[in-house]
Amino acid sequence: MHIQMKGIHKAFGTNQVLSGVDFELKEGEVHALMGENGAGKSTLMNILIGLHQRDQGTIEIDRKETYYGSPKEAEQQGIAFIHQELNVWPEMTVLENLFIGKELTSGLGLLNTKQMRALAQEQFAKLAVQIPLERPAGECSVGQQQMIEIAKALMTNAKVIIMDEPTAALTEREIRKLFDVIASLKKNGVSIVYISHRMEEIFTICDRITVMRDGKTVDTKPIPETNFDEVVRKMVGRELTERYPARNPSYGEVVLEVRNASRKGLFQNVSFSVKAGEILGFSGLMGSGRTEIMRAIFGLDALDSGEILIRGKKVHIRKPDDAVRHGIGFITEDRKDEGLVLDFSIRENMALPNLFSFSAKGFISAKKEQDFVDTLIKRLQIKTQSSETAARNLSGGNQQKVVIAKWVGIGPSVLILDEPTRGVDVGAKREIYQLMNELTDRGVAIIMVSSELPEVLGMSDRIAVVHEGHITGDLARDEATQENIMTLATGGQ
The missing domain is CATH 3.40.50.300 (P-loop containing nucleotide triphosphate hydrolases)
Incomplete structure (x- = not known):
């Protein structure tokens, strides 16, 4: 799936969030979308999936002008969004969360729990996740809830997956497994929009990067043609001389x-x-x-x-x-x-x-x-x-x-x-x-x-x-x- 967004504008009341943003996603690429908090990254993706409607601009999907009316419609057409803020239902089980709104039924209209469990276990195995399917989601840690959301998106057989800070609550081992999954998806022609503030990840798995600042597109480049310092400078509009400020601690009692x-x-x-x-x-x-x-x-x-x-x-x-x-x-x-x-x-x-x-x-x-x-x-x-x-x-x-x-x-x-x-x-x-x-x-x-x-x-x-x-x-x-x-x-x- 090829996506081209041109000249996208969006305001909420008097707050102008996007001012003419351009973004392109090629088939089978992992495209980093970076910018400071409030730069407009999530808003841009929410416009793509129909959660918000643009004020100006065009969206072309596979060279055809296309606008979705809701995230559900976008998902049905092959675009899944793993949000930064998790959307699990805490009182429901892990299995119920994985299939909410997409329950499998038998010919008699009854829930096909056996098939749902098999599919869930298959997806968890790919992600090396070990969470009991009958556990209430609210009893899972934030990192486990994140893996549930990732598994849910992967089970839609999406052609495009938007990942907003997918590793924020994951351990190093889980991150490596997720990267293996992303590499496999890419080989199968799935495109990934990867929103993250972790520079190491961007330079490890992404093919191109688009930097946004203050609701505008600053630059798009292949990853091999840029570096950490250049990306930071474009994100914040200033130099950050050190990632971690020097510490000169003086301990007390x-x-x-x-x-x-x-x-x-x-x-x-x-x-x-x-x-x-x-x-x-x-x-x-x-x-x-x-x-x-x-x-x-x-x-x-x-x-x-x-x-x-x-x-x-x-x-x-x-x-x-x-x-x-x-x-x-x-x-x-x-x-x-x-x-x-x-x-x-x-x-x-x-x-x-x-x-x-x-x-x-x-x-x-x-x-x-x-x-x-x-x-x-x-x-x-x-x-x-x-x-x-x-x-x-x-x-x-x-x-x-x-x-x-x-x-x-x-x-x-x-x-x-x-x-x-x-x-x-x-x-x-x-x-x-x-x-x-x-x-x-x-x-x-x-x-x-x-x-x-x-x-x-x-x-x-x-x-x-x-x-x-x-x-x-x-x-x-x-x-x-x-x-x-x-x-x-x-x-x-």
């Missing part, structure tokens, strides 16, 4: 210590500590227990046994309010369902954990609240026309900045960051890294859980590696390599 923490079936006898001014990275494969450990520390889930100490004093954290009272903030990996109230404004989201800061005798000072919010919007360079904009109307990267802002605002002594740059563009990533450095300079202890090994290596002062619910290694910065981390993450010594 141990702020948080965890001793022999266990939760049945998830992690056992986990012990670690983190000092004021230190970034402790947590690495491991999906399902290793990293996130579950952090949820228990924050009081979202209960510990079966173990101790948590703040500055040497044992504390009891039974709910998130207890954690916040002890100066712990938690930036969750799932910003849509756990990090934000999407229908609330930016101001309301930022204010939620900080109401005590501008309240007196039960009354909120509107001026103090607004000053607080305006300061954080400016500091984190959140792109918005107003602090009253609903969180759901922001790009993924700007949503992530709002999540970070609301926890930075409480003035934490310990800040847990679970996948802090998931779905965030290269410019915004650096801003988050710089903020992390500023926080540690002020004595904040940071725990960073990340599936991106370059990020873990680039920003951590020390790295704890988790395998099947156990910490299998604690690596100093100078002894940490991708090979050492992966060895420990897979149970090696």
Whole structure:
């Protein structure tokens, strides 16, 4: 399938999102679509599949002018979209999610569960996925939900697959398997639009790249004719001299210590500590227990046994309010369902954990609240026309900045960051890294859980590696390599 989009314009109210964008997808190519958050990448693809209608411009599919009225129509014609924000139904099983709206039936009109299970297991085998088909999707991790969405798209026998940040929640092993699947699809003539902020992936699997900035097409080039620095410069309109800002940490006392923490079936006898001014990275494969450990520390889930100490004093954290009272903030990996109230404004989201800061005798000072919010919007360079904009109307990267802002605002002594740059563009990533450095300079202890090994290596002062619910290694910065981390993450010594 050959797709040609020319001169595409789109505005939402007074907000001009696309201004004459050109994009071409050739048959059997993997085409990278890159740009900062808010550049218009997802909007362009949503216009292609009929979720939004263009204001101006033309779309040709196989040399014929074609416009879809809905994503379902586009899918029926061979275009599947794996969205960055996952669309699983949490109360339904994995199998039901895979076939929702596409259920197979017998001649009598009854569900053909046997055939659906066989097809699902066949697709999971191709992706090396091991998730029980009867498990409620809501009990799956974000990475598992991502694999469910990928499997669902591959089962449509699509001619074009749009992948929006498909590896954001995946482990290195799962990413390699996905790349094998993409290579196989390409050999069979399937075209891939690959939207990602991970440069290593773009230069590994893509044939061409189109860069967008501020709703416009900046350039399209074959991958061999460009490089990392040129792509970044075109994306952000400026030079980024270093991907990871230099760290010159100065450590203080141990702020948080965890001793022999266990939760049945998830992690056992986990012990670690983190000092004021230190970034402790947590690495491991999906399902290793990293996130579950952090949820228990924050009081979202209960510990079966173990101790948590703040500055040497044992504390009891039974709910998130207890954690916040002890100066712990938690930036969750799932910003849509756990990090934000999407229908609330930016101001309301930022204010939620900080109401005590501008309240007196039960009354909120509107001026103090607004000053607080305006300061954080400016500091984190959140792109918005107003602090009253609903969180759901922001790009993924700007949503992530709002999540970070609301926890930075409480003035934490310990800040847990679970996948802090998931779905965030290269410019915004650096801003988050710089903020992390500023926080540690002020004595904040940071725990960073990340599936991106370059990020873990680039920003951590020390790295704890988790395998099947156990910490299998604690690596100093100078002894940490991708090979050492992966060895420990897979149970090696």
